[in-house]
Structures are given as structure tokens and as C-alpha cells.
Amino acid sequence: DVKVTQSSRYLVKRTGEKVFLECVQDMDHENMFWYRQDPGLGLRLIYFSYDVKMKEKGDIPEGYSVSREKKERFSLILESASTNQTSMYLCASSPNPFYQPQHFGDGTRLSIL
């Protein structure tokens, strides 16, 4: 089975902090994704990566950056956390998103105080 692991289930940070969310997958997938999920807004794509050191903006990249130094690891970075970034963050991976499903981690619930 595909395993997508997010490093923290719950995280509390303060405004202005630099926050790192980590995601690791164990299936050698080329493609990895970061989403946020908010009540009433659903899931929205922040960034994705189709290869090491490659990244593409999704629908809502403002205030975020990403890093993919190794194939199995995709990090989401909040450069200067703000309260409107309080959300559930979900990481996913897929070998080929056009033909095969995306597999999700359990999510990180991030609170910015």
C-alpha cells in the first residue's frame, strides 16, 4: 500500500513565524501535491511538483513556498505565518496524476495564533 506520511498531525505556531510542513511518500512517486482544506471552501491546491527540484503553482500559492530536494520528500513552507493560514493541510502523491489516483496523508491541522 502507498504510504504518505505527514510529520505532524497538529501544530500550533505564532504569527510571523516561519513554518515547515513535511511530507514523505514511500512509493517512488514522481508527483507530489500540497492542498489546504477549509470549511465552505473545500480542498484547494497550493503547489505541486512533478520531479525533484521542480515546482508549479496551484490555485492559491500566495504566502507559501515549497521545496523538493529528494524525490520522496515535499515540504511546504509558510514564510511568515498569518492567522488566515490556519487550516488543515493535506499532502498527496501520484505516479501519474492523469491516469492514476492521488494518495493522501492524514493531514496536518495547523493553528496560527
Add this chain to the structure above:
Amino acid sequence: KQEVTQIPAALSVPEGENLVLNCSFTDSAIYNLQWFRQDPGKGLTSLLLIQSSQREQTSGRLNASLDKSSGRSTLYIAASQPGDSATYLCAVNGNMLTFGGGTRLMVKP
């Protein structure tokens, strides 16, 4: 821009009923459509993926259909059980996944 709508937003049924969840989308230029299940406070579990060239996919008590020309998909759950209680999300894959708002299902014993 792709828009995905799921109706109803919430559904409550007695155990044993067969039920249908609906998903509609505005742009038929898609690669595939995926159905997910999400339990409270958890991530998404992939249930079924239908390629754009397919009409349906089945897994156990679940059957998903796709009518790309009319922009519709349905998820059929046979003989529902309390363990099926969760939020069900459909997602349409154009250049990226676009998610519907979900249907919150409760199956009462």
C-alpha cells in the same frame, strides 16, 4: 474554470439502504474523475478512479459511473452500513484535481 458540485450536501439513511451520491462538473475536458472518502479529522482515502474513456468502475459495494458529455458522475453504495458514514468527495482531473464540496453521509443502525 472547472467547477464541481455535489448534491446533496448531507444525507442520512437507515442501514441497509442503497443510495446514490451525485457529482456534476462544468468542463468535460477531463482525464479522469476520482471519488474519495474522508473520515472526520483525517485525510482522504481513494475509493474509485474512472478514466475519461470509461463509463463505470466497481469496487465491492461501490459503483461509480461517468457521463462525460453531460458532466455527471454518480457513486452508488449498495446495502449501506454504519461504517460507511463519512464525507464523500468527488474530484475532476483536468490539468489538476478540482474537488467538489462533498456529501456528508450518515448511516443509522
